[in-house]
Amino acid sequence: MTITRRSLLLASLATLTGCSTGYSGPQRTLTIAAGEEGGFYLAFAKLLAAQITEAEPQLQCTALTTQASQANVDMLQANHADLALVLADTAQTATAGNRPFTTQVPLRALGRVYENYMQLVVRADGPVRTIADLNGRAVSLGAEGSGAALFGERLIEAANVRPNIERLPLAEAIASLTQGRIDALLWSGGVPTPALADLDARIGILLLPLDGVAPKLREGHGPVYETVLVPSGAYHHVRDIRTIGVANLLVCSPSLPDDVAGAVVSVLVRRAAELVPQQALGTQFLDARTLIATAGVPLHPGAADMYRDLHG
Numbered sequence: 001m002t003i004t005r006r007s008l009l010l011a012s013l014a015t016l017t018g019c020s021t022g023y024s025g026p027q028r029t030l031t032i033a034a035g036e037e038g039g040f041y042l043a044f045a046k047l048l049a050a051q052i053t054e055a056e057p058q059l060q061c062t063a064l065t066t067q068a069s070q071a072n073v074d075m076l077q078a079n080h081a082d083l084a085l086v087l088a089d090t091a092q093t094a095t096a097g098n099r100p101f102t103t104q105v106p107l108r109a110l111g112r113v114y115e116n117y118m119q120l121v122v123r124a125d126g127p128v129r130t131i132a133d134l135n136g137r138a139v140s141l142g143a144e145g146s147g148a149a150l151f152g153e154r155l156i157e158a159a160n161v162r163p164n165i166e167r168l169p170l171a172e173a174i175a176s177l178t179q180g181r182i183d184a185l186l187w188s189g190g191v192p193t194p195a196l197a198d199l200d201a202r203i204g205i206l207l208l209p210l211d212g213v214a215p216k217l218r219e220g221h222g223p224v225y226e227t228v229l230v231p232s233g234a235y236h237h238v239r240d241i242r243t244i245g246v247a248n249l250l251v252c253s254p255s256l257p258d259d260v261a262g263a264v265v266s267v268l269v270r271r272a273a274e275l276v277p278q279q280a281l282g283t284q285f286l287d288a289r290t291l292i293a294t295a296g297v298p299l300h301p302g303a304a305d306m307y308r309d310l311h312g
Contacts, residue, residue, distance in 0.1 A: 030061040030260070032250075033072035033081035036143065036170050040190030041068055041085045041248070043277035044114065048250075051271045056263050067169070068188070069147030073105055076253050083256075083264065087116060087147035087188065088247040088295035089154075089224045095297060100150070109294035110250045110261060110303045111268050113275075117230060118151060118244040119187045121177065121196060124204030124237045128183050131159040131208060137183040139163040140173040148188035151246065155186070158216035174199050184208070188246070190277065191234040200235045207235070211242035224295055247295055258302030265291075265306040 032049055035041025045063035052061040064081060066072055072084035073094045086094075086107070097104035122128040128137065134156075141156075142148025144167045156163060166173075166182060173185035174195060187193060199205055207230060217225040228245030230238055250268070252261065268275070268291060292299065292307055299307070 027058040028060075028260070030059050030083060030264075031081045032061065032063045033066050033075045033084040034063045035066060035068040035072075035085065035189075036146075037065060038170055038195035039068070039187075039193060040114075040116075040277060043190075044275065045085060047275050047277065048267070051267050051274055052264060055267050055271065059260065059263060067143045067145035069145075070100065070150060071145035073101070073107070074145070076107070076251070077105060079253075082260075083110070083250060083252050085113070086249050086251050087151070088112075088249055088297070089221060090147045090150055091249050091251060091297050092222075092224060092295060093150065106254050107251045107297055108254050108256070108261075108300035108303070109297040110252060110264055110300055111291035112247045112293050112295065113250050113268065113291070114190070114248050115226075115228060116147075116188055116246045116248045117191050117228060118148070118155075118210060118246065119189070119191070119193070119196065119230070120155075120184060120208040120210060120243070121187060121199075121205050122184045122208060123177065124206050126183060128208070129206075131155075131161055131210070131213065134161050134163040134184060137163050138166060138176075138181065140166045140168040140176065140182050140185040142173075142186050142188065143167060143169040146188065147246070148186050151188065151244075152186045154217060154221060155210070155213060155244075158213045158220065170195055178203055191230050197235060200237065204237055205235060207238055207241045207243060209241050210244045214244055217244065247293070249294055249297060251297065252300060254300070256300060256302070258300075258305065261300040261302030262306035262309075265303045266310065269307075269310055 032045045034045030049061040049063045069087045069090040075081040094105040141152030176182040211227045214227045226245040230241045
């Protein structure tokens with residue numbers, strides 16, 4: 001590490017920990033490409049933006065409503081956002097340049113911030129109880145450009161089912177499920193998701209277990225897909241359902257200045273308790289021990305230096 005870069009990182013850390021030396025990086029705005037209204041991505045990004053701005057007033061940070069993972073990568077590429085929340089499978093796909101991305105995208109990670117739950121939602125009073133029941137039925141696999149859309153394609157291939165696929169944002173998918181226009185919706189987010197909890201209170205919902213297809217998904221796409229438990233109480237009718245978990249990464253482009261990356265990492269580490277949305281049941285995580293486990297996406301150099309300064 002050069003003397004200049006180290007001095008910048010230590011200066012930013014001093015500001016974030018309340019010392020008087022002050023942040024020596026440039027005054028600038030930061031934008032976080034997040035997710036849909038009513039989802040965990042946007043709730044988390046708003047908390048993070050507020051904590052960054054409070055910790056370092058010269059970094060004025062805001063969260064942007066988006067269609068989530070794939071769209072967020074596109075926003076980074078187009079310089080329409082500085083930071084982005086991206087599912088680990090989407091990030092790996094982007095860095096490899098695989099479909100739906102047409103070129104390799106040079107992403108850098110600032111941290112693995114929480115576990116994301118794939119929730120395949122059906123009506124409690126409906127006919128669908130397994131993935132196999134989706135054959136020939138209308139299913140929303142997430143909004144165009146979302147991480148759920150990428151995962152959904154892989155899910156139905158692994159499960160060898162052929163539903164009639166729609167691409168609806170969460171609010172539209174909930175309305176369609178309520179009115180019987182679709183039989184299931186796939187949502188990628190924390191548990192409980194408030195909009196789904198509200199739907200549960202109105203009509204009653206179930207989550208389909210996805211652990212049976214986890215081995216096939218891992219065989220085709222690697223260990224990025226984990227089996228996780230949605231605990232009883234997450235939604236009224238849900239009783240310990242196992243689904244697929246995917247890590248959510250906070251990423252940026254390689255051009256993000258080292259001192260800015262270091263300042264964001266210090267907030268992630270030192271203000272973790274303030275970065276858990278109220279609706280979380282504690283099944284997600286923002287843990288200093290797991291922040292650097294970024295699923296093969298390389299850490300930004302400024303982030304790596306700050307983690308070393310904080311933890312040795």
